[in-house]
Amino acid sequence: MSKIQIPYINLSAQWEEEKSFLLPVINDVFSSGQFIGGDAIEEFESNISSLCNSKYSVALNSGTDSLVCGLIALGVKRGDEVITPPNSFVASTSSIVHIGAKPIFVDVLDDQNIDPIKIEEAITHKTKAIMPVHLTGRIANMTELMKISRKYNIPIIEDAAQSIGSKYKGKFSGTFGEVGCFSAHPLKNLNACGDAGFLITDNFEIWKKIRKLRNHGFEKRNVVDEFGYVSRMDTLQASILNLRLKKLENVINKRRRNAEIYFEALKKLPILLPFEKPHEFNSYHTFVIQTDKRDQLKDFLFQNGIETAIHYPVPIHLQPASSYLRYKKGSFKNTEAQANKILTLPIHQFLENSDINFINDKIIEFFKL
Numbered sequence: 135m136s137k138i139q140i141p142y143i144n145l146s147a148q149w150e151e152e153k154s155f156l157l158p159v160i161n162d163v164f165s166s167g168q169f170i171g172g173d174a175i176e177e178f179e180s181n182i183s184s185l186c187n188s189k190y191s192v193a194l195n196s197g198t199d200s201l202v203c204g205l206i207a208l209g210v211k212r213g214d215e216v217i218t219p220p221n222s223f224v225a226s227t228s229s230i231v232h233i234g235a236k237p238i239f240v241d242v243l244d245d246q247n248i249d250p251i252k253i254e255e256a257i258t259h260k261t262k263a264i265m266p267v268h269l270t271g272r273i274a275n276m277t278e279l280m281k282i283s284r285k286y287n288i289p290i291i292e293d294a295a296q297s298i299g300s301k302y303k304g305k306f307s308g309t310f311g312e313v314g315c316f317s318a319h320p321l322k323n324l325n326a327c328g329d330a331g332f333l334i335t336d337n338f339e340i341w342k343k344i345r346k347l348r349n350h351g352f353e354k355r356n357v358v359d360e361f362g363y364v365s366r367m368d369t370l371q372a373s374i375l376n377l378r379l380k381k382l383e384n385v386i387n388k389r390r391r392n393a394e395i396y397f398e399a400l401k402k403l404p405i406l407l408p409f410e411k412p413h414e415f416n417s418y419h420t421f422v423i424q425t426d427k428r429d430q431l432k433d434f435l436f437q438n439g440i441e442t443a444i445h446y447p448v449p450i451h452l453q454p455a456s457s458y459l460r461y462k463k464g465s466f467k468n469t470e471a472q473a474n475k476i477l478t479l480p481i482h483q484f485l486e487n488s489d490i491n492f493i494n495d496k497i498i499e500f501f502k503l
Contacts, residue, residue, distance in 0.1 A: 139439035140480055140489050143321055147484040152377070159377055163370045170369060178372040179332070181379050185299075186306045186314070188334035190341035193367035194348055197295040197317025197331035201229035203347050203365060204291045204313035204333055205263060207340040210235050214262040218293075219248040220451040220461075221469045222267040225317075226293045227450045230265070237459065239451050241466040244406070246270065246422065246476075249468075250278035257286055264290050268297035268307055270408060270445075271323075271419040276302050276310040283311070291315065295331075298324045299386045301415035308334050318375055323389070323419055324382050326371040388483035389418040392490055396421060396479065399494035403501050406475070420445055421481035427500075428477045434500045440493055443478040 149156075163169065175193050182191040194200045210216060212234030218226055220239040230237045238261070240252035248266045264283065266274040283290050290311030294300075297307040298316055308314020318330035335341055346353060351362030393416075397407060406424035410416050422445065425431060432442050449469045451461035463470065479493060 137439060138441050140441065140485070140493060142441040142443050142478070142480050143482055144484045145320060148325075151484075155377055156374065159373045160370065163373050168369050170366060172369050174369050174372040174376060175367060178367070178376050178379075181376060182332055182334060185379065185382075186308055186334050188306075188309055188314070189336040190338065191332055191334045192341060192344045192348065193372055194331045194333060194344075194365050195367055196329045196365075197293075197315060197319065198225040198229055199348075199363065199365040200315035200317075200331040200333040201226065201265075201291070201293060202232055203344045203363070204315050204335075204340075205229060205233055205235070206347060207343045208263055208289050208291060208312060210262045213260070215258060215260040216263045216265055217253055217256050217261060218265040219267055219269075219469070220449045220466055221246060221446065221472065222269060222293065222450065223295070223446060224450055224453065224455075225295070226265060226267050227456070235262070236260075237450075239459075239461065239466060241468045242472070243275075243468065245272060245408070246472060247272060247274040248279075250275055250282060253279070254282055257282075257288070261286070261288055264288055264311075265293055266290065267293040267295075268300060270422050271297045271300050271417040272408065272410075272414060273297060273300050273302035273307050273416075276305075280310060289313075295319075296322070296419035297417060298322065299382060299417040303413045307417075309336075312337055313340060318371070323385050323417055324375065324378060327374055328368070328371060330367050330371040330375065332367070385483045386417045389421075389481050390416070392481050392483075392485055393418050393421055395487060395490040396494065399491070400497060403498065405497075418481050420478045422476050422478050424472060424475040425477065426475060428475050431497065431500055432477055435493070435496055438496045440496060441480065444476060445478050447473060449473050 179191045214235045215238045216230045217238045219242050227237045240256050246269045292311045292314045294308040294314045295317035300307040314334045318326040347362040348365040351358045351360045353359050
């Protein structure tokens, strides 16, 4: 086995590139003693609203808590149903479960995003929200989803954890539904140095409620009119994210250029590639291909020093924690078929063109064997 030459992610390279800028930021936070709240949080929220073209934003401690708080703010309660796909990271489903609601899974299309037709089939009188997941950075078919939302008067909460900066028909991720929820986990395109997340909305009442929820429910100091959570973003993470926001456009552009190199080299192989439609702008949090020879290809690339990943090998409806929902193998054929085919190639911004070309050469070599 070869030593890993091309890692799936390269956070050490990011540190080397940024440490001369980050260290003064870290020093300022520690010197001030302002670890909770303060100007950095307000600056971050203003920056995010400007970036996403939303009226309001709330800095939170994780993408998961942004989903939980968003659902609560929409009025989803115990016993309600929320429609969502089963091929996401578990946080999208766990956020529904944590507030006592029931996740109702529906299958996905070939692009791994939720199938609008299946959504409409799953709506009942208990359906109180629809949660599409913009997987890999590709935004779901929001034209059809918004039609369904308006037809049945069901709000949409976007799990936009992987899609900061993505656009659909010129409109930014997270701005279609009542609430857009994002993660700034260290592996995201806009990444903190620890857990962090945020939420955007154009609804003042939702914004006001979540600002209280994130801080124990305080309406003002020493007055709590409803019990909340500790879901605040740390000042340190906000300060780091304010710095990294200035580079986000370049990060996304580099990832998109890397994707183009993949597309050009691999388009004739027996692989399903994540090509964009004309109205899509994908920020490429991940670059996921699909092939019937996934496991063999993954092993071959690893033997040649190339690290890959699988997002996600076990669909949520087949997780042990979901057994009470009584789904079974075969419940969602597209999701399950994709789980056996998906392979995530390196796409991060620190890859050289020569790295992508090497990966492409090895994939081409594999399919010639």
